[in-house]
Amino acid sequence: MKNVRKMIAEGYGMDWWKQILGAFKEADVRQVAYVPDAGHASLIDACISDNDIRAIALTTEEEGVAVLAGAWLGGVRGALLMQSSGVGNCINMFSLAAACRFPLPLFVTMRGRWHEFNPWQCPMGQTANSQLNLAGVQTLTANSPEDVGPMTPATLDQAFTGGGMSALLLHQCLMPVKTFDK
């Protein structure tokens, strides 16, 4: 039991983000827009340090939907990072990608469904998947670190070659539990 608690506290694997970065490079993703999440912290740092990637800090996630549409108009591929609460901020802006069929790959770290300390994260964490589907975004969920490797290029391909909106939801078990030092 103690080992299970330790795994939950630390997250089920810390290096899965390298799979995402590697897939971005392989797919020639050049703009990575984000509103930070602790679960994306290492990936964001790596994107900022990468000479071939323009990391774009957003004030709200919906900006990212429009940024990536502009990038695609200009011949550049992008990806958007957010946590589940950001999904709600995007809903109307998804109509831009839907109406014009702009490729839109999303990488969403999930909150609110796994040892959640903060009840305010639960409303969006528990409905983000359904809301994405309602908005026309296809979703995959990585429930373990092993899922991230194959699901990341699948998410990118669905967007860039399938021509649509796709999201990879990263289960909260991949991230350390946030306890606010309690």
Next chain:
Amino acid sequence: MREDRRSDSYPLRRRDVVKRISRADDDLLVIAGLGSTAWDITAAGDRDLNFPLWGAMGGAIPMGLGLALAQPARRVVVITGDGETLMGMGSFATVAMQAPQNLSICTFDNERYGETGMQSTHTSAKTDLAGVAAACGIPVVSVVRTEEELNAALPVILEAPGPVYHVTKVRAEKLDFVLPPKDGVHLKNRFRQALLGDEAIL
């Protein structure tokens, strides 16, 4: 006269201003916000390198940012309204942080929501969009109210190292609808074909 109706008598007319910025034969990449500014750029001459939005309110400036970063050798001009700008003011901060030199943003500010009954916007009262942009860190910002100020601003809008932002105070007036194509996939594909070549739409 109601204080919030002063834009009824502003001298600059939006359809004249837009024709000074963009012509059919230039090579600008133009994004227009939904509503009046989409009709304005179309009235100036519909062109493949126009991307008029029909929705996605608040998205014109960040869309221009993504395009400007993707095409650093081309001038990108975002033309949008005060209502659309107000919905996405955080984008000034996002643009300032990226600081693309080739991005020029113009708000045609008639102090009204033109498509919904000419209700007053916040700029009719206290809000100063140029001040917002400057405070967010946009390095070149100005307000254009007269023909003389427009003459001085045009080279900055079209050529100065950016990001640059201009609020052009335009008369509140109901004008004819001059509608661009509304199929989003068509708008996207014609833009990419014109900019990137035939292979971009294969």
